[in-house]
Amino acid sequence: MLxxxxxxxxxxxxxxxxxxxxxxxxxxxxxxxxPNGSGKSTLSSVLAGRDEYEVTDGEVIYQGQNLLExxxxxxxxxxIFLSFQYPVEIPGVKNIYLLKAAVNAVRExxxxxxxxxxxxxxxxxxxxxxxxxxxxxLHRNVNEGFSGGEKKRNEILQMQLLEPTLALLDETDSxxxxxxxxxxxxxxxxxxxxxxxxxxxxxxxxxxxxxxPDYVHVLADGEIKLSGxxxxxxxxxxxxxxxxxxx
Amino acid sequence: xxxxxxxxxxxKKQQADTGTKMIHIGPRTRSTIISKGISTARGQNAYRxxxxxxxxxxxxxxxxxxxxxLIGDQCGAHTFPYVxxxxxxxxxxxxxxxSKVSDDQLFYLRTRGMSEEDALNMVVNGFCKDVFQxxxxxxxxxxxALLGITLEGAVG
Numbered sequence: 001m002l003x004x005x006x007x008x009x010x011x012x013x014x015x016x017x018x019x020x021x022x023x024x025x026x027x028x029x030x031x032x033x034x035p036n037g038s039g040k041s042t043l044s045s046v047l048a049g050r051d052e053y054e055v056t057d058g059e060v061i062y063q064g065q066n067l068l069e070x071x072x073x074x075x076x077x078x079x080i081f082l083s084f085q086y087p088v089e090i091p092g093v094k095n096i097y098l099l100k101a102a103v104n105a106v107r108e109x110x111x112x113x114x115x116x117x118x119x120x121x122x123x124x125x126x127x128x129x130x131x132x133x134x135x136x137x138l139h140r141n142v143n144e145g146f147s148g149g150e151k152k153r154n155e156i157l158q159m160q161l162l163e164p165t166l167a168l169l170d171e172t173d174s175x176x177x178x179x180x181x182x183x184x185x186x187x188x189x190x191x192x193x194x195x196x197x198x199x200x201x202x203x204x205x206x207x208x209x210x211x212x213p214d215y216v217h218v219l220a221d222g223e224i225k226l227s228g229x230x231x232x233x234x235x236x237x238x239x240x241x242x243x244x245x246x247x
Numbered sequence: 248x249x250x251x252x253x254x255x256x257x258x259k260k261q262q263a264d265t266g267t268k269m270i271h272i273g274p275r276t277r278s279t280i281i282s283k284g285i286s287t288a289r290g291q292n293a294y295r296x297x298x299x300x301x302x303x304x305x306x307x308x309x310x311x312x313x314x315x316x317l318i319g320d321q322c323g324a325h326t327f328p329y330v331x332x333x334x335x336x337x338x339x340x341x342x343x344x345x346s347k348v349s350d351d352q353l354f355y356l357r358t359r360g361m362s363e364e365d366a367l368n369m370v371v372n373g374f375c376k377d378v379f380q381x382x383x384x385x386x387x388x389x390x391x392a393l394l395g396i397t398l399e400g401a402v403g
Contacts, residue, residue: 048358052350072357081358088355091346091374097361098359101369105360158359 001197002028002047002166005204007058009046009144009216017060018222024203025077027194031208031233032201034219035241041085043219044168047199048082049075077109083155083172083242085201089122089143095154096138099124103161122219127160132183132188156187167191167198173207205237249278252378254390256397257290257322260395266296266327271307271337280311283375285394286322287401295323298339302331307334313343316374318401346374353402367402368395 007020016039024030032038037057046053047060049072060067090098103123104114117125128135131153143151143188152172159167169188173181188198188211200213208216216232217224220241226232248394249269257263269278292315300307315324328341348370356366372379379387383386 050354071363072354073360073362076358076360084355088349088351090352090370090373092358092376093369096367101361101365104358107366109360162359211266 001028001063002017002199003061005059005061007043007046007056007060008056009042009053010056015056016053016100016151016222017046019108020222021221021225022217024197024199025198029192029198029213030209031213031216032199032219033203033216033233033236035118036203038219039222040219041170044170044199044201047075047078047168048131050078052148073105076162077106081159081162081164081167083152083159083167083169085171085174087143087146087151089141089153091141091144091151093142094138095140095142096124098142099138099158099161102158106162114234124161127157130160131157131187133157147238149180152176152184153187156184157190160187163191163196165196167196168201169198171203172200173202173204182210205233208233250381251278251280251282252341252381253281254261254283254285254375254378254394255292255294256285256287256394257292258287258397258401260289261331262291262293264295265292267293267375268299269309270299271298271300271304271309274303275307276304277308279359280309281375281380282313284313284315284324285318285371285374285398285400286315286324287318289321291323291325293327295327295329297329297331299330300334300337300339304337305334306338307332307368308338309340311339312377313341314374314377315334316371317345317347318371318398319349363402364395364399367398371398374387382386 003026004022006021007017009017032040042053055068100120107114133153172184172236176184185207212230216230218226255263255265267280280296283292283296286292294313298309311328313326316392317324324345326343329361332341352370353366356369357363371394379390380396
């Protein structure tokens with residue numbers, strides 16, 4: 001599904017990723033953990049195509065194609081979804097309008113017919129229920145005045161609607177209280193599928209208790225220092241990043 | 248009740264200087280002005296408006312809102328609200344905002360499958376919503392389409 005080889009990236013001449021190697025197969029859930037400033041968010045941004053990051057070396061192959069050549073929207077059409085750490089406000093644009101435009105943009109490029117208003121509303125209501133969100137959400141402006149938890153739920157709602165092949169979830173657990181964490185975690189679990197892969201970026205183990213990853217990687221100073229199974233996350237929680245790095 | 252709603256776009260090296268005059272003649276008259284200015288490329292957009300309250304127009308009220316949207320970093324926006332009130336009981340309000348289409352907004356929408364141009368159109372139409380929603384449906388659709396054409400090539 002996704003192969004990252006020797007990926008180097010920098011922002012404003014400051015190297016952030018210094019040789020990432022990672023392979024994700026279909027159906028797998030990988031968690032990337034690491035201290036602040038280790039490059040976790042940079043990795044997900046580079047994969048989604050944010051252009052303030054300059055890739056200086058390495059390659060990323062997604063479903064056999066060179067991902068780095070694609071524009072962000074082309075990546076979305078190819079089934080990549082990024083859940084933002086800080087979802088962006090779009091004043092004056094209703095949430096439902098964005099959701100519908102996004103779903104139909106992706107459908108168009110997958111050769112599926114555009115959803116009619118009624119069909120779309122039915123679909124979105126079903127997903128709102130899963131995320132335990134009120135219908136009033138649809139008529140508020142995109143992320144404007146949303147609480148931290150509401151923004152994150154809205155991201156996972158979008159993921160449910162867009163049905164990506166590769167979901168990049170950047171600190172989707174930050175800013176969530178216990179109940180919201182459970183809703184978001186279960187929302188992610190529902191999306192687990194043999195044909196779909198997930199890359200979870202997180203600081204803490206708490207989300208991983210709900211969404212059990214197949215692999216855990218520790219990112220520090222722009223490199224993957226350690227990889228393992230779920231028990232690595234438990235070890236991190238006990239010993240901290242410093243304990244792991246010293247070992 | 249007087250109402251004035253406008254959307255003005257200044258692109259290339261254009262300098263636009265647009266606005267309205269709202270003159271209150273009778274007592275207890277009310278008016279609203281909502282003006283949206285969009286600047287792209289090296290365009291400079293100015294709103295210039297006069298709200299005048301004549302003698303005898305007691306308890307006149309006006310609310311003016313001027314919002315400016317900048318696309319890129321070589322354009323500018325200016326607001327010149329003139330007020331002349333001959334009655335001390337007049338109540339005149341003016342609100343102005345300036346915002347910029349951010350790379351984050353465009354990137355967010357592009358990761359949701361929208362082309363760069365569609366993403367810009369969505370942000371700009373959201374900005375103009377207060378005005379467009381006052382228009383009859385058919386006009387609003389035309390206005391949005393026209394704005395889309397006007398802004399072609401504004402990003403990238």
